[in-house]
Amino acid sequence: MSKTVTPLSEIGLFGLIEHIEKTFPNRRSNTLCGIKNDASITGAEGDELVTAQNLLLEGIHFDLTYYPLRHLGYKTVVAGISDVIAAGVVPTHLSLALGLSSKMSLEAVELLMEGVAMACQKYELDLTGFRPSSSLTGLTISTSAFGFAPKGKTLNRSGAKENDLICVTGDFGAAFMGLQLLEREKQVMKETGQNDPDFGGYDYLLERQLKPEARIELLTQLQEAALEPTSMSLVREGLAAALLRLCKASGTGCNIYENKVPIDHSTSTLAEEMEINPLVAALNGGEDYEMLFTLSLDDYQKIEKEGKGLKDVFVIGHITPESKGYTLETNAGEEIELKARGWGNEENKN
Amino acid sequence: MSKTVTPLSEIGLFGLIEHIEKTFPNRRSNTLCGIKNDASITGAEGDELVTAQNLLLEGIHFDLTYYPLRHLGYKTVVAGISDVIAAGVVPTHLSLALGLSSKMSLEAVELLMEGVAMACQKYELDLTGFRPSSSLTGLTISTSAFGFAPKGKTLNRSGAKENDLICVTGDFGAAFMGLQLLEREKQVMKETGQNDPDFGGYDYLLERQLKPEARIELLTQLQEAALEPTSMSLVREGLAAALLRLCKASGTGCNIYENKVPIDHSTSTLAEEMEINPLVAALNGGEDYEMLFTLSLDDYQKIEKEGKGLKDVFVIGHITPESKGYTLETNAGEEIELKARGWGNEENKN
Incomplete structure (x- = not known):
């Protein structure tokens, strides 16, 4: 069985964004624009915004020789939202930036994004940003996750007391x-x-x-x-x-x-x-x-x-x-x- | 003149976060925690949240052989906030994740962050996230910028009309x-x-x-x-x-x-x-x-x-x-x- 391999140069940077957008439906009513927009716009449903950024780098956080891309996409989301959860807040939105080396074909990006989509479905997240870029230095995955909380309801690591x-x-x-x-x-x-x-x-x-x-x-x-x-x-x-x-x-x-x-x-x-x-x-x-x-x-x-x-x-x-x-x-x-x-x-x- | 070069391994991952935090005062009243926190927490001052992510990769977006690190830090902020501005919204907060290769010393990170600090001062931004990570593949800079807007006041690229x-x-x-x-x-x-x-x-x-x-x-x-x-x-x-x-x-x-x-x-x-x-x-x-x-x-x-x-x-x-x-x-x-x-x-x- 031969696999189709489409170089990303064929579809182009903006073409890739449009292509990926189709596979990400918006689930949440406060998602105000699709990933085609450079900036993501979300209704601020809460008094406080909780965000967390995460970086996954080839060679440090994953090895593509044994890491299936679909799994990597899934883990990207899990790693991305976990710090928001640790603040005691349900994450609702995720934005993604990718550095794509020339060995990444359109089909490879699709596999990665299938995993992202699976996790977005599981955790009821909307993808509000998708920014691909070229990379000379391996696959780079950067996420930013968001959630909103009522006033004073977030948790952090500084409140532990004796005997807790x-x-x-x-x-x-x-x-x-x-x-x-x-x-x-x-x-x-x-x-x-x-x-x-x-x-x-x-x-x-x-x-x-x-x-x-x-x-x-x-x-x-x-x-x-x-x-x-x-x-x-x-x-x-x-x-x-x-x-x-x-x-x-x-x-x-x-x-x-x-x-x-x-x-x-x-x-x-x-x-x-x-x-x-x-x-x-x-x-x-x-x-x-x-x-x-x-x-x-x-x-x-x-x-x-x-x-x-x-x-x-x-x-x-x-x-x-x-x-x-x-x-x-x-x-x-x-x-x-x-x-x-x-x-x-x-x-x-x- | 000999320059001090401190390997990052000497200060450690969490040490670096604490070290950098000291140089970033919070200017805005709705900044609710420092960069020591894994998640950034911000008062949601507006009906809509506008965010934009940006990735700067060594070899693609900059060449360290001629790019002064202080300038690169400054440009990181400019590149990071410009998409929020393009949405017609004043950016107020920025979060940063860095992939640091072994050639980056503590002093190099300090230079980079001096540029980030200069730009944060110029554009009246609070840094609410700083997440360093190791990198095997060159310097990776990822930003996420935020701003809040009144309802329905954001701009995008889809509203142009004939004769405009x-x-x-x-x-x-x-x-x-x-x-x-x-x-x-x-x-x-x-x-x-x-x-x-x-x-x-x-x-x-x-x-x-x-x-x-x-x-x-x-x-x-x-x-x-x-x-x-x-x-x-x-x-x-x-x-x-x-x-x-x-x-x-x-x-x-x-x-x-x-x-x-x-x-x-x-x-x-x-x-x-x-x-x-x-x-x-x-x-x-x-x-x-x-x-x-x-x-x-x-x-x-x-x-x-x-x-x-x-x-x-x-x-x-x-x-x-x-x-x-x-x-x-x-x-x-x-x-x-x-x-x-x-x-x-x-x-x-x-």
């Missing part, structure tokens, strides 16, 4: 182990020349790396339980880094428990197979796109009493005075200092 | 000729090994390429004259491309006059020296960051009668029925078809 419970959604380290698996199979393929990767039952890890989901349902759960976290943050560069930043912004310390950090069984299995400490993968792996938040003890006891716990939410420790530092209690009962990774994502790469 | 006058700000082709000059001197330096470029009196062209300004004062002028353009667009990829897109969006044709297209004397001089047709440079050069808009004849006659013309604004032709096509009347009285450049900015490159 530290809560997280989902589990950690799976996306990191998924990446290790993909890198390993890439290496094997390079050495053997055979294109027959062996992912042996680690579908969950691959999915967490290649097609993560955004934790938008947490907002609904919190609202239904009438809970207001004292602080919230996205976990993107590792749970440890997110927790340390939250504590520093709040002027507090923290204490978490090794045996409370949620780690999927397959994460541990592959980590052990690869001689990686599963806890290190969970704390420092990155790309989890899970939420970290703090709840007052009163609020927590309230939901406990009412018997309506939050689904897929786990308490991993509590906030302490700043003077106590940032500690992890291991299964052996040892107290060790929590540390975060350094600059960027390079440490994910070999 | 076609107006432009400033002059055209200068940034393109500035780029040619820089490329020529780069070539000379490569061949001779001497770092002694000869820009012989073409300061204006260099400035237009390296440090363009945004046409924000046009909005004030229009407001003071109580004028509402029927359509408006930024001229970024060349005057011809901008005009054709405006006409296509409005369902009209156009007729412009060669002798009305504003071209600076130095643009013509260098173009002739380099055997480039000055008109081609003006129509297709790109990166002018000027405004193109249409005014009804009534509106135009009104300001004419009142004797208060718009400063630095020129009428270059008029809107025709769609059936008449897109035409340019040359100085020789010939009528030729207006054509735009194709995909991206590659044609700027040699």
